[in-house]
Amino acid sequence: MPTIAVISQKGGSGKTTIALHLAASATQAKQPACVIDTDPQATAAAWGDWRGDFYPLVVTSPPARLAKTIERAHKQDEVDVVVIDTPPHAESAMREAIKAADLVLIPSRPRAFDLHALEAVAEMIEFAGKPAYVVLNAVPAGATRQIEEAKETARKFGLKTCPVSFGERADFHRSSAKGEVAAEIDATGKAAAEAKKLWTWVRKQIS
Numbered sequence: 001m002p003t004i005a006v007i008s009q010k011g012g013s014g015k016t017t018i019a020l021h022l023a024a025s026a027t028q029a030k031q032p033a034c035v036i037d038t039d040p041q042a043t044a045a046a047w048g049d050w051r052g053d054f055y056p057l058v059v060t061s062p063p064a065r066l067a068k069t070i071e072r073a074h075k076q077d078e079v080d081v082v083v084i085d086t087p088p089h090a091e092s093a094m095r096e097a098i099k100a101a102d103l104v105l106i107p108s109r110p111r112a113f114d115l116h117a118l119e120a121v122a123e124m125i126e127f128a129g130k131p132a133y134v135v136l137n138a139v140p141a142g143a144t145r146q147i148e149e150a151k152e153t154a155r156k157f158g159l160k161t162c163p164v165s166f167g168e169r170a171d172f173h174r175s176s177a178k179g180e181v182a183a184e185i186d187a188t189g190k191a192a193a194e195a196k197k198l199w200t201w202v203r204k205q206i207s
């Protein structure tokens with residue numbers, strides 16, 4: 001089953017936001033997703049609780065149990081895609097997620113300190129030999145130069161940048177905080193469009 005890991009060293013880079021929006025977009029596109037939350041803070045799991053029974057499914061798993069949890073997700077008839085959310089500053093959790101993944105997404109805000117943290121992740125990715133892309137998140141409006149600089153930094157570390165990025169948008173923040181995704185607040189908004197575009201792009205990478 002296609003498995004996407006969302007990892008980064010930094011907290012607040014957008015791992016959970018991107019994992020949940022990706023899973024919800026996949027589900028919306030008739031590929032029901034299961035999010036596996038390996039972060040002890042369990043933010044994605046709390047989102048799942050607020051949501052109730054609606055897909056995407058959210059389950060928690062200690063990193064060491066990830067392979068078993070994915071196996072169990074496989075046995076769920078409806079689940080087509082697995083998205084793994086991970087904690088920050090947790091090398092072993094990141095390694096387990098990378099190992100399980102067909103595609104690795106690395107959210108980063110387009111700022112110097114955040115981008116600098118890509119170096120450690122880049123080494124892990126290279127070692128694992130998995131396809132991986134930096135996903136620029138919370139990009140301020142009109143930040144063309146910042147985007148170019150971010151891509152350049154990623155390239156310097158041997159990482160590719162996903163052609164789809166998420167802007168800094170209230171819909172991402174407001175929706176996640178109440179068990180929803182941007183499309184459920186405003187289906188025609190820019191945040192909803194970005195989330196949909198990200199899934200369309202990811203689907204091409206994993207098919």
Ligand SMILES: Nc1ncnc2c1ncn2[C@@H]1O[C@H](COP(=O)(O)OP(=O)(O)O)[C@@H](O)[C@H]1O
Pocket residue numbers: 010011012013014015016017018043088137138139166167168169170172173174176
């Ligand atoms: N693109 C975005 N636009 C606006 N707010 C965002 C965006 N991405 C993340 N946030 C907000 O930033 C905070 C951290 O994001 P989160 O996804 O929890 O990061 P992580 O899981 O990497 O720690 C959350 O409050 C979230 O709602």
Ligand SMILES: [Mg+2]
Pocket residue numbers: 015016017039043086
């Ligand atoms: Mg998180």
